[in-house]
Amino acid sequence: MTNENILIGSAIIGQSGGPSSVINASAYGVIKTALESEYITNVYGANHGIKGVLDDRLMDMSKEDPAELELLLHTPSSALGSCRYKIAEPEKDDTDFKRILEIFKKYNVRYFFYNGGNDSMDTCNKINRYLKSVGYECRVFGVPKTIDNDLFGTDHCPGFASAAKYIATSVMEVSRDSQVYNTGMVTIIECMGRHAGWLTAAAALAGEKGDGPDLIYLPEVDFVMEDFVRDVKRVYNEKHNCIVAVSEGVHYADGRFVSEAKTSGTDGFGHAQLGGLAARLAAVVKEELGVKVRGIELSLLQRCAAHCASATDIEESFNSGKTAVESALAGESGKMVGFRCDRTDGYRCEYVLFDLEKVANFEQKVPLEWITEDHAHVTDDFIRYCAPLIRGDLVVPMEDGLPRFAKLKKVFA
Numbered sequence: 001m002t003n004e005n006i007l008i009g010s011a012i013i014g015q016s017g018g019p020s021s022v023i024n025a026s027a028y029g030v031i032k033t034a035l036e037s038e039y040i041t042n043v044y045g046a047n048h049g050i051k052g053v054l055d056d057r058l059m060d061m062s063k064e065d066p067a068e069l070e071l072l073l074h075t076p077s078s079a080l081g082s083c084r085y086k087i088a089e090p091e092k093d094d095t096d097f098k099r100i101l102e103i104f105k106k107y108n109v110r111y112f113f114y115n116g117g118n119d120s121m122d123t124c125n126k127i128n129r130y131l132k133s134v135g136y137e138c139r140v141f142g143v144p145k146t147i148d149n150d151l152f153g154t155d156h157c158p159g160f161a162s163a164a165k166y167i168a169t170s171v172m173e174v175s176r177d178s179q180v181y182n183t184g185m186v187t188i189i190e191c192m193g194r195h196a197g198w199l200t201a202a203a204a205l206a207g208e209k210g211d212g213p214d215l216i217y218l219p220e221v222d223f224v225m226e227d228f229v230r231d232v233k234r235v236y237n238e239k240h241n242c243i244v245a246v247s248e249g250v251h252y253a254d255g256r257f258v259s260e261a262k263t264s265g266t267d268g269f270g271h272a273q274l275g276g277l278a279a280r281l282a283a284v285v286k287e288e289l290g291v292k293v294r295g296i297e298l299s300l301l302q303r304c305a306a307h308c309a310s311a312t313d314i315e316e317s318f319n320s321g322k323t324a325v326e327s328a329l330a331g332e333s334g335k336m337v338g339f340r341c342d343r344t345d346g347y348r349c350e351y352v353l354f355d356l357e358k359v360a361n362f363e364q365k366v367p368l369e370w371i372t373e374d375h376a377h378v379t380d381d382f383i384r385y386c387a388p389l390i391r392g393d394l395v396v397p398m399e400d401g402l403p404r405f406a407k408l409k410k411v412f413a
Contacts (some may be wrong), residue, residue, distance in 0.1 A: 005331035007137065008039050009110025011182040012053065013061075014046035014080040015145075016085075016116035016123065021166075022059065022158030022317040023115060023145045024079045024406070029321025030113045030143060031061050031069060031118070037329060040111060044413060048081035050114070050123055054099050058107065065410040071406035073314055074396050075335040076306040079408055081117075087123055090130040104131075104138060108413065111139050111328050117146030117157070121336055125356035128334045139328040142336035142356055143321050147303050149198035152362040153354040154338030158320055160302070161313035161389035164202030166305040167191055167245075168390065169205045170298060175211035175243055178294075182242040185292045186232055186285050190278035192302050195219055195246035196365045199302065201378045202243035202386055208332035214242050219249040220365050221375045223258050228281070228289045231376050236291060248277050307403060311392025316349055323351040347388035 013030045015023060027045075034043045045059040046052035057081065061069070072079055072150035087096045103109070114124040122140045128140035144151050149160035171189060178187045191200040197218025214235045217223060235242040250258050259277040278295030286293045320337045327335065335353040342348045370382045397404040 005329070007110050007139065008037060008041060009108045009395055010042040010044060011040045011111035011114045011325075012044045012046050012058065012107075012109050012114065013080070013115065014049045014052060015080045015082050016049035016114060016120040017082060017145070017243075018117070018303060018309065019076065019082055020145055020146070020147050020303050021076040021162045021309045022159050022313050024075045024077070025314045025317035026115050026143050026145060026158055026321040027080060028072040028323055029318040029323075030115070031321075033322045033325040034111070035062060037325065041330060042105065042107065042413075044109075045080040049083035049085065049116070049120075049409070049410075050087065050100075050400055051083045051085050051102050052081065053255070054096060056103055056106075056413045059408075059410050060413050068408065071397060071404060073104055073318065074306055074309070074403065075405040076304040079406055082085040083330060084119070086119065087126055090126055090133065094130065097127070100127060101131070101134065101136060104136065109138060111141075111325070111330075113141045113143055113321070115143040115145050117144070117148065118151060118360070120145070121151065121356055122360040125360040126335070128356060130206065139331075139333040140356075141324040141328050142359065143324045144336055144338060145317075147199060148193060148196050150196040150363045150365065151336075151338070152359045152364050155341040156335075156339060156389060158313060158317035160198060162305070162309040163192075163199055163302045164205065164386060165310045165390040166302055166308045167199060167202045167298065168205035169308055171206040171213055171243070171245060174211060174296065175188070175206065178243060183292060184236060185294060186236060186242045186244070186282075186289070187294045187296065188244045188246060188278045188281050188285070189213070189298045190246055190248055190295070192298070193219060194249040195337050195363055197247045200245050200247040201366055201370070201382050204378045204383060205386060205390065208383060212243075213245040214239070215244045215376045216378055217244070217246040217250050218366055218371060218378075219247045219251060220368060221371060222253040223250040223260070224252075225284065227375070229284065232285055232372070233289055244281070246277060246281065251276070280411075307396055308327040309394055310390045311394045312389055314361060314394075315392070319351060327353060343384060343388060376409070
């Protein structure tokens with residue numbers, strides 16, 4: 001490290017948005033690497049993301065037991081607490097930013113790491129712009145997280161692989177259960193994914209083991225109810241059984257969500273809360289085909305199943321946090337850590353940096369060429385892309401037959 005890159009001061013790590021089974025592995029990558037740096041004087045965890053900064057609720061991570069921190073590698077949810085809080089454009093309303101600067105000066109914060117998805121990268125980018133505009137030297141980094149797998153530029157996102165593995169595993173298990181009796185049945189499995197269908201597509205991995213879905217519907221293409229009913233009827237007549245995987249965000253050509261359970265409520269970023277699609281489609285199939293139908297909504301289980309996490313995902317998530325700190329110490333700022341992967345001969349992952357300006361608020365969707373022409377399944381190209389991400393032998397710390405999660409003391413500064 002050259003002298004001109006040396007910046008001495010405190011660091012803050014915050015988590016934001018929906019959690020995942022490996023988001024804490026990324027946080028641990030930041031915390032461990034920052035605690036070991038001679039240039040980072042204190043490491044603080046923001047309680048409930050940027051809200052913790054605004055409310056001056058910062059946890060001193062040096063007060064935590066190192067062995068307890070290491071358990072973050074296998075602890076789901078957001079150990080520091082999350083939030084869904086949208087800050088304004090700094091050029092239009094700098095109220096929050098003035099408060100953030102006040103807190104940064106109070107604790108001499110010179111490194112800021114924000115662990116989250118699209119909206120979190122937007123928050124990170126705004127903070128970086130504001131601090132630059134007022135001449136406050138602070139290195140700002142986005143550490144990616146989203147099971148939706150829709151962040152711009154990066155090959156994939158930390159958290160996606162583990163959720164994908166859980167979905168594929170669950171589909172395999174449900175497939176076996178659906179064939180127990182000699183009576184036919186249609187099973188509809190609803191997966192997360194508002195605008196991007198990566199998670200639902202992952203159900204296709206189960207097909208590589210002979211227990212996959214017969215039909216897969218993604219929000220990248222318009223949903224046609226008549227085609228859906230026709231597809232289900234065809235498969236059921238052929239097999240006397242049919243398993244469907246469908247994204248919660250599938251929509252008609254006019255943009256309306258198929259789910260009848262769309263609520264009037266939205267989160268802090270204006271995203272509609274969806275749910276009930278499986279039940280809705282099950283009712284349609286029951287009426288049209290008159291057969292036994294089961295609707296299953298995997299819901300939050302997709303993002304918190306640490307017992308079924310991908311070992312590859314855990315390793316890459318930790319390294320994304322580690323790389324963020326190392327890059328910031330080297331003088332980089334205004335970046336997000338991402339992955340560049342090579343699958344030509346095995347699987348190799350390289351950690352690279354992307355400009356926050358390009359990442360923020362851009363959704364990366366499943367390529368249309370990876371969706372079959374009938375819009376009812378995915379191609380082998382998706383399988384080749386996704387299969388390496390879920391591999392690796394997982395060893396989960398256990399205690400009395402149950403997983404042992406991290407128990408932080410959360411000592412506030």
